[in-house]
Amino acid sequence: MRLTILFIVFVSACNAPKAVNNNSTDPIPFVQIAEDQLGGTAQCLKNQSETMVLCVNESPSTPEQPRNTVSFMVISLDDSSVIYESSIDGGNVKWFDDERLEIFNTPGYVRQDQTNDDFTKIYELKTQTMIPKKEYLEK
Numbered sequence: 001m002r003l004t005i006l007f008i009v010f011v012s013a014c015n016a017p018k019a020v021n022n023n024s025t026d027p028i029p030f031v032q033i034a035e036d037q038l039g040g041t042a043q044c045l046k047n048q049s050e051t052m053v054l055c056v057n058e059s060p061s062t063p064e065q066p067r068n069t070v071s072f073m074v075i076s077l078d079d080s081s082v083i084y085e086s087s088i089d090g091g092n093v094k095w096f097d098d099e100r101l102e103i104f105n106t107p108g109y110v111r112q113d114q115t116n117d118d119f120t121k122i123y124e125l126k127t128q129t130m131i132p133k134k135e136y137l138e139k
Helices: 002-015 029-038 133-138
Strands: 043-046 052-059 069-076 082-089 091-097 100-105 120-124 129-132
Touching (some): 029 043, 029 052, 029 069, 052 091, 069 091, 082 091, 082 100, 120 133, 129 133
Antiparallel strands (some): 043 052, 052 069, 069 082, 091 100, 100 120, 120 129
């Protein structure tokens, strides 16, 4: 039983998206592109197939702007071109799967019958379309 659990944990860890180390002395081209366009330090995470990278810059909240601004972009690793760039006012962005982003907007007010999925959208990079997560999951 323990071996089975260890095997599952090991396989899951191997399939996780790869974080990119930004601390090397030679700048990685996509990190430089992201930091130039997004401003500040960008945290970058490759998709599972390592064909694209999601770079995110989160600005801290201030008394004048209590929600953090999350600026992000997806860069192709083949030719270092920017595939998608946007920002949201409060929330977070992560890989949903190999070719889709999950974009969560922090709501101002949440009714009791709502969940995080009510405020989350899925952006499909190939078709350049965005749909609510609940609608995507119902397909």
